[in-house]
Amino acid sequence: MLTLCINKFKNVLMILLIGMLLMGNGNTMIDNIREANNHLSDSIRNTVVQSVLNEEDIQTFAARKAQVVIRCGEYQNKPGKRVYLNDIGLNFKDIPTDIKIHYDNEGAYIQEYDLNKKISMRIYEEMQERGIKVVYQDTKDRTQDLNRAGRIANEQNANIYLSVHTNYYNASSKGFFIMTNEGNQTARNIADRLSISMENNGMIPKRNALLNSGRIGEMNVINDSTIALLLEAGFYSNPNELKHLMSDEYVNYIAEHMANEMVEVLNDYWK
Numbered sequence: 038m039l040t041l042c043i044n045k046f047k048n049v050l051m052i053l054l055i056g057m058l059l060m061g062n063g064n065t066m067i068d069n070i071r072e073a074n075n076h077l078s079d080s081i082r083n084t085v086v087q088s089v090l091n092e093e094d095i096q097t098f099a100a101r102k103a104q105v106v107i108r109c110g111e112y113q114n115k116p117g118k119r120v121y122l123n124d125i126g127l128n129f130k131d132i133p134t135d136i137k138i139h140y141d142n143e144g145a146y147i148q149e150y151d152l153n154k155k156i157s158m159r160i161y162e163e164m165q166e167r168g169i170k171v172v173y174q175d176t177k178d179r180t181q182d183l184n185r186a187g188r189i190a191n192e193q194n195a196n197i198y199l200s201v202h203t204n205y206y207n208a209s210s211k212g213f214f215i216m217t218n219e220g221n222q223t224a225r226n227i228a229d230r231l232s233i234s235m236e237n238n239g240m241i242p243k244r245n246a247l248l249n250s251g252r253i254g255e256m257n258v259i260n261d262s263t264i265a266l267l268l269e270a271g272f273y274s275n276p277n278e279l280k281h282l283m284s285d286e287y288v289n290y291i292a293e294h295m296a297n298e299m300v301e302v303l304n305d306y307w308k
């Protein structure tokens with residue numbers, strides 16, 4: 038395995054050197070770097086979740102492939118990323134048929150990933166219907182490394198990255214909000230606009246936007262040329278909000294309103 042890795046590093050270095058000799062043609066060099074990087078990360082994806090070259094350096098030169106990346110948050114069924122129906126006083130009949138029910142020794146439970154999937158898919162579909170060039174990203178089977186998930190999103194170099202999550206604290210926690218990175222006023226303005234568009238849903242209240250101060254890996258690695266947003270659509274630790282988060286009524290409302298506002302935002306900032 039070690040020899041294999043060394044050989045692959047050699048290949049990357051060779052391509053880099055050849056690329057530098059061909060500096061006259063910038064695209065060729067970048068394509069070569071990208072190819073080498075992809076090849077390497079593909080071949081060792083299951084053992085090492087890291088690229089040899091800094092993805093951001095490559096992306097500085099990359100064209101936009103999408104306007105929006107929607108990421109389905111979470112990737113595995115961790116304790117703490119789930120609620121047991123017994124703990125929250127939910128009956129099977131309260132669970133819509135499109136939400137998966139899982140089982141373990143402690144009983145039946147719902148996991149965050151499945152909620153995020155329903156919500157992120159609906160947002161994706163609504164944006165696609167409005168002609169937005171949107172890419173759906175679910176890294177569940179590709180990586181369990183949040184930084185890597187962010188770097189996969191960077192391949193699109195989109196105007197906006199929107200990672201979709203649902204929140205867990207306690208049974209009385211309330212509200213949705215959108216998080217942005219510190220020191221990015223444009224991101225903050227866009228987050229406020231999208232939040233306001235969802236505000237009158239009548240089910241889950243709006244909270245003030247929060248700032249990522251370096252704690253959220255997937256947001257830390259997003260390209261400087263991409264606005265990073267993280268939606269917490271509500272608290273699934275709150276039985277009342279969980280019902281809404283699972284429901285077509287809430288999910289359709291926020292997906293439609295966010296998609297409408299996203300069309301306006303893209304027009305205002307990038308046309």
Ligand SMILES: [Zn+2]
Pocket residue numbers: 110111149202203
């Ligand atoms: Zn989450």
